[in-house]
Amino acid sequence: MRAPGVASSYPTLAPWQVNLAMRTMGQKLSDSISISDVASMCRLSFCYFVRAFTNTVGIAPYAWFVQQRILSAKALLSETPMPLAQVALECGFSDQAHFTKAFAKASGMTPAKWRRLAKTLEPNGSIGSQTPICNLVNWSGQAHSSPPTMQQAQLDRGQVAQTPFR
Template sequence: MNGPTAEPVTPSRSRDSLGCTLSDLAMDHVLATRDMVFRRKAARGLHRSHVDTPAQDRGLLVGVSLVDGHKRIGHSRGGRQDRIFDSGDIYIRDFDENYSADMDGYFDFFLIELSPQFLQDADRLTERPCSDLARIQAEEDQVLRHLALAILPALAHPDAADALFVEQLAVTIGAHLLHRHRGNGDILAGAAHRLSPIAIRQAQELLMAGLDERASIARIAETLEMSRNAFFKSFRETVGLSPYQWLLSQRVDHARRLLLTTDLPLVEIALTCGFSDQSHFTRIFKRLEGTSPGRWRQRSQ
């Protein structure tokens, strides 16, 4: 997975790069993609603290409250802002100005750090000109909250996360932000188009090559001279499945053949077919086949 893997700014010994006091955090997860850094920061119970973030060239920060009852008094160039965040309320702010805030109440936030390159490439994501995102405070966005919940398990276990799945979520999150919270300019995406037989075959070959190379939607879209979002939508329109769902179905097909024709143990079949481990293989196989690989093998013999 491309993108930064370390903190963009070196934190002090007591605070992280977002100004949070490290000793106050009960949860501090991070996962990076090419244009985004996802974080989850949370404290136990009622929480009171102060954050300071100096101006820096880091793009935008999107915060999604995962709990009710977060009170924040923010101080920035726009003056004092008193807000109460409930679950699903979000904010979008710039990194390029000094920011400080006093926080009180419950604290559990999913954070999306959008690199400066994100907005520069937004026209590729939406296929329409885009100039900016709106800066908002405590505006409800339950769709973004649900997208955050979908990616939280990957943040908790980044080494086991499926890179293709995370990247698809990143594309979806980026497209949603550009549609729901667009600033100036028309950035509505165009309709999806079906891929040609040659294009779909090329995309599927690249996805299958990703069994070893962790195929990237961005790389495949670039090969087909499409935006990531356009490729994702057109692939689903043509095949009836998202790229990730199609790849999982191919992995399970491969696994079924090995279960029928070999005596390989399940762990070897899992790794041969591109699953991260036997547990991942069993979970996906059972979801698609309705039974575990071991039972399926027994019934098929």
């Protein structure tokens, strides 16, 4: 227990600051963003804002911003036939290579592979009847799961999974 008047070593944001920061970053997914500007809008220094945002949300502000871009990209990949380069630009990535690298780091697979697996979904939004589409595109902004592997999709459909010999 800390003494009255002593600042906590784990700063957090007030609810209005969290809402303002997330709303500001969420509205600028296709643009570049300055975390310093967001910190200023919240009336905090850059360093304090980054620490407080991380303590409050559980992820650093720029990492949260990139995560939102990836979620936006997943929605475009699953709902449109848009080329990957265009998806990259729509979601604020400088080019397709940067997009692919960030997407693969966040999802464990490339956007093209993710799209192919997402297309294996049946019209009711599932693979077989096991995986709802909300597992592929998480609209809540929480940690998201990747689509199942091709082998898992085949098993869900009752098909025999074949291991490639390469």
